Amino acid sequence: MPRTGTCCGNGRSAMTEIELLKALGNALQEMNWRAVDELCPRLVAHIRTQGAKPSNLLVQTLSSLRRKRCFNGMMQVAEAFIQSGAGTPFVKRQYAQALIDQGMLTAASAVLTPLAIEAAGTREGDEARGLLGSVYKQLFVAGGGTNVDALQRAITAYAAVYRENRARNIWHGINVVALLARATRDRFAVNCDLDAASTAEELLATIAAAEDDNFGSSDPWLTATALESLVALERYGDAEQRAIQYSSFGTADSFEIGSTLRQLEEIWQLNDSSDPGRSLLPLLRCALMQRDGASLLRDPRAIAQERANLAAAAAVTLEKRFGDTKSKTLRWYRDGLDRAAAIARIEQMGRGEGTGWLVRASDLFDAALPDLLLVTNAHVICDRKSPRAGAFAPDQVEANFQIAGHVTALDADVLWCNLDVDCTVLRIKTPPPNVPPLPVSRRKVEVWKPPQRMYVIGYPGGRDIEFSLQDNRLLDCDDSRLHYRTPTEGGNSGSPVFDEAWNVVGLHHGGDMRMQRIDNRDESYQANEAFAMTAVLEMTRQVRVT
Template sequence: MNAAEYYSNIKKALKTYDIKSVERICNEFVRVLYKTDDIFEIADLEKIIQDLRDNRLFPLLQHVGNALIQTERSSSKIISQYAQALIDQDNLIAAISILKDLELETRDETVLGNKKINLECKGLLGRAYKQVYVDADNPNKLQNQNFLKTAIQYYYGGYLIDPDANTWHGINVVTLLKRAKADGIDFDQFPDEDVIAQTILDRIETLVYDQQASAWDFSTAAEACIALGKASDALEWMSGYVRMPYVTSFQLASTLRQLEEVWQLTIESESGLLLLPLLRSKLLEKEGGSMIIDAQNLKDQKDASENILQKYESIKKDTKSDTLGITLEKVFGEDSFKTYKWYAKGSDRCLAVARLGRDSSKGFGTGFLLKGKALHESLGNELVLITNAHVVSNDPAEKSLRPEEVTIIFEALSRDEEFKPSEIIWSSPSTALDVSILRFSADEHERLLQLTEKVEIYPVSKYLPVIDEESPSQRIYIIGHPFGGTLQLSFQDNVLLDHEDPKIHYRTPTEGGSSGSPVFNQQWDLIGLHHAGSAEMRCLNNKPGEYEANEGIWIESIKREFSRFLDANPIKPI
């Protein structure tokens, strides 16, 4: 195959975010690079690297980039994006070394393409030194102050080459000067950051007026507004940015990282309150978008949710940007508002997810609450906990925790409150439905009701999403405790592959500790219980072959079998 064919195959696999197929294609391509002297078009090689970058597949980008560089099939663009992959994997010293060499090599502007690559090198060197400073987390140390100063110098050097064009470099100067002041550092050799911010904002407003603004321009204008204390204006610009159809998950993740790590925005600040939920929600809509949301962040966001909705409602009604006659056409409109509400609903689903372990220090698996009547009317509003039989069971063959050994924590509600189940109402072995339904004593249940007083317990969908085999687009979401660690939403590569009662197959990455996690459809209704994954999962519906997939058990199948049990073996209310 030539490079164009490899690129086409990678593109096709990325359409459903089939990362294993992308890995296989890239590994095959790397073997060809090392074993043959085949000549490939540089433009096609650059497309492969660009696609891996845009989808944030940095380890694969590094793997392919290594081979291209070592076999002398690279270009300056490939080397710069290779360095970018190193930065995104925190290999900062290696990236800085490569970029310094490339920056020196591309200073001759008479060579075609050098000017653009040299400018990019300056920006990436600024970013690398910025990350060194942020990671060090000690502004009082002189060495770290020099790292920050070096980052500003690289960005400022790029900005001065052409202030009208290089606003991205300029806004990073603004950001880092603001950060320096926040950290008690004074760099008086640079111009006033507010003046630069206003100059950049004026320039981008002109670009919008002339219909020449790019996605990065909108993001840059939003940062300028943050610097100038204009939070509502920042939201308008950021909403315009995230709505652009060609904005990639790489760009959104980069912007989110900038706001959280460098600007240090939190939900407690006005700009953070408005911007962070919007960016997170849009990132999670994108193929390749992924995020770990920790428990404290969830609590803060839940506490602020009413305030966020009120502000969004107000801005949605009153959006206006009339400077220079510009109207941003309701850039914060109904679609942005709906996306935030979708994201907020998903975040709320975390609240009823529990970590199960022998003690509170580390989890063994995941579980989640349901109202008993969602499974059988006789249970009414009693809260029961659903998990896998291979997580909690009375059967020694399961090699799981016994109910009396289990400690249950709802991390997103309270890390300090621990619960113990009183019994397993019903269990189906891991060779069948792999489910255990746990109940609590009257006293424990009363405590649980108090803890979950403001929590919406999941609605259960009666139906599974329709499968479109020609163009898989239905997405599946899992919330769990990978490796028994912090609560995590899995939003990456979550494509529904197939289902056949009682099994659901999907391509959502999960790790050990996710067993017992709830599985949701795109409307955040419960459809299943996650229980297994395999690189060689047999296809469903009598289809030949195997594929890499995760497997869940349809909640309606669990409900059906549990109902049969309860009809024959009624239990008393607690």
């Protein structure tokens, strides 16, 4: 999800512009959002009081703010430079881009229209004119795909820039292809002297020549453009290979992959139930889940469909379709989707109040119990005999396994509840059919270099199921607790915390902007906290249950 920290305030120390830009760049690299939210207003205040000069470091910082989806910070920093008189065409374009990414389309158009005139005949002018096309494209999407005037304006803007330099302005060209194809599918009459199929062929030839000049190597945007061109030509097998190549680029970050995914879904209207969407979309979503700074919010029905698609692909062996390396990655992604089926939204009258998940009874307790049990936080559900403020009694809520399409009541008696690890275990009336419980790790989590990833799946804010991936690095841990920056909010309480092999290693229970550090109680950081499952197991193994 986009970062929304403000960028206004007063500086606290006499750091120079270069020092502030470097510090902000480092914070973005480390995804230390608290530092980003502190440094942005200091940089803005410095620019407003001391003035500023454009520099390569500024270019890098604005680009990093966008790549990390800190659109508000990007907008405020760029605006401060413009107001100080240092508003180069590049800075103005980044300002407009930040406005577009936040849905401020009218404001973006007001910036881009004079910029296109000011920078006419330059690369920045071409980029500004292309972004005007993006404004109209987003107006078309925002209008539910019915605003034909916006569609025509987008095609006209993109086509004009592409015609002027077909070898360089390929992103403008592929947008012409995508929008012309959309107009044809929707039977909208639009005017353009370019043909979608011919332009797609031309783009593929341009990309092939560029790759030949670079000794066969490509870059993410060229590969993404080739992918779309192949979709336009209905060469779906070749498009699949380009998707595999694109998802394998280490330099393709979550912003780039997410942008391509949105283009395929919003403009090309690909879906999980038909080709080529059923093969291309899982590849890109899988790549997105493996990137720092990603977020993946999905409709439960779409996840169920994608699970079925990947299961079907497995039946004909993933290796035959995608090769051994990529098939292993897709199996990892499929495992993540399968885990989501065992995770329920704790509801009261249809309103989400927390998260719970299925576990095999024998994995928790030292007894040969066949039951599937539900685990959640004690501050979400607690026994009436030992109530906790704000917690529900079991008979006040239900468990909605959204992916499985199954809602069940809970047993009125709590099987086990412990406030020290904020954990409640209870039986459910009817387990969802054909949904395996989550595997619980018995190994203690350790801090690695580089830090390992933590994945949280739950129902933030009581909404539909969501994979929390952004900034998903383990910060620190001890025998009982895990600290991680994986973003969560109310509704995630009780969510399972997974390691990179999709084993449950923690029970999420809260977070704080100033969480006391595990390694230094006198200091704090922005973090979320889970109780380690090894600590939970140490307690449950001592309990006799029947």
